[in-house]
Amino acid sequence: MDAFIELDRVEKVFDVRKKTGFLKRELRQVRAVDAISFTVPRGEMVGYIGPNGAGKSTTIKMLTGILTPSGGRLRVAGIDPSRDRTRLAHRIGVVFGQRTTLWWDLPLIDSYRLMHRMYRIPDARYRENLDRLVELLELGELLDVPVRQLSLGQRMRGDIAAALLHDPEVLYLDEPTIGLDVVSKGRVRDFLRELNTERGTTVLLTTHDLQDIEQLCSRVMVIDHGHLVYDGALAGLHEAGESERTLVVDLEREFPPIEAGPSARVVKVDGPRQWLAFPASESAAPLVARIAAEYPLVDLSVREPDIEAVIARMYVERQTVVPDARSS
Numbered sequence: 001m002d003a004f005i006e007l008d009r010v011e012k013v014f015d016v017r018k019k020t021g022f023l024k025r026e027l028r029q030v031r032a033v034d035a036i037s038f039t040v041p042r043g044e045m046v047g048y049i050g051p052n053g054a055g056k057s058t059t060i061k062m063l064t065g066i067l068t069p070s071g072g073r074l075r076v077a078g079i080d081p082s083r084d085r086t087r088l089a090h091r092i093g094v095v096f097g098q099r100t101t102l103w104w105d106l107p108l109i110d111s112y113r114l115m116h117r118m119y120r121i122p123d124a125r126y127r128e129n130l131d132r133l134v135e136l137l138e139l140g141e142l143l144d145v146p147v148r149q150l151s152l153g154q155r156m157r158g159d160i161a162a163a164l165l166h167d168p169e170v171l172y173l174d175e176p177t178i179g180l181d182v183v184s185k186g187r188v189r190d191f192l193r194e195l196n197t198e199r200g201t202t203v204l205l206t207t208h209d210l211q212d213i214e215q216l217c218s219r220v221m222v223i224d225h226g227h228l229v230y231d232g233a234l235a236g237l238h239e240a241g242e243s244e245r246t247l248v249v250d251l252e253r254e255f256p257p258i259e260a261g262p263s264a265r266v267v268k269v270d271g272p273r274q275w276l277a278f279p280a281s282e283s284a285a286p287l288v289a290r291i292a293a294e295y296p297l298v299d300l301s302v303r304e305p306d307i308e309a310v311i312a313r314m315y316v317e318r319q320t321v322v323p324d325a326r327s328s
């Protein structure tokens with residue numbers, strides 16, 4: 001498959017000077033990205049997640065050419081970003097949720113006009129893209145409003161349109177739904193899905209909102225302390241994180257914690273209700289049969305693992321699991 005983004009043992013080391021006393025400074029190195037390798041084929045929508053300080057923004061900055069890697073090889077559309085940043089700029093779009101690329105005091109449409117000139121977008125293409133983005137992102141009524149007067153959700157949609165006016169082949173999104181309400185999040189996600197299917201735009205999505213990933217990405221990469229610790233399907237994370245399902249049982253009356261065998265354990269008791277954790281990879285049937293045979297069972301339900309808990313456990317365990325490594 002056509003690899004659009006390629007990283008081969010890419011590293012970024014920052015030199016940090018730390019004050020250790022009067023006139024004394026110690027030089028320390030922070031390895032923000034440590035020998036990361038992956039490829040993303042054209043048209044894929046990939047989640048890039050990790051805890052604070054994991055190295056996500058540093059990776060995106062290297063992909064856009066803002067930062068130069070300290071080691072390894074990196075290519076986007078065959079271009080070395082830090083060497084040919086201007087040429088690459090015409091082929092990529094970037095949205096940083098926490099700050100805007102729009103001109104704060106100007107009406108939204110003026111920012112778009114400026115981008116039209118900056119990117120030298122042919123007139124017909126600019127008009128066609130603008131019309132389409134205004135329609136899809138419902139920006140019609142906002143075009144004459146100064147950016148500073150827009151709500152966060154409106155501003156975000158405005159920023160996404162700005163990043164796409166020049167028809168980039170890849171879109172980097174850093175926290176595109178941060179601070180948005182449920183309706184605005186839904187709109188942004190619908191739009192991204194449509195963009196990806198209609199135009200085949202490659203999307204790399206960084207977010208702390210795992211619902212963004214669940215709803216948009218078939219593949220997810222997890223980075224922790226600069227290392228890629230998982231690369232594969234979202235569903236596979238459950239296995240990698242050794243996740244557990246929960247069996248909730250209602251008994252006729254209060255009992256001491258159920259003795260349910262080696263692979264299940266009671267995690268909570270509240271009156272006649274008990275919660276038992278068991279490996280997500282195992283069937284609940286033998287456990288249910290055993291409890292039903294030995295206790296007066298009234299009702300039961302099985303709860304699926306919470307993806308946030310699975311990922312949190314992965315961060316803690318720092319396992320290196322790459323079941324579906326596309327890195328070559």
Ligand SMILES: Nc1ncnc2c1ncn2[C@@H]1O[C@H](COP(=O)(O)OP(=O)(O)OP(=O)(O)O)[C@@H](O)[C@H]1O
Binds near residue numbers: 016054
């Ligand atoms: N310019 C810099 N100089 C020194 N250290 C830096 C610099 N930029 C980032 N770092 C360090 O590199 C590490 C990775 O930071 P990065 O911003 O890439 O993380 P992140 O995954 O994007 O985190 P967050 O989710 O908090 O945005 C952190 O330890 C950070 O302090």
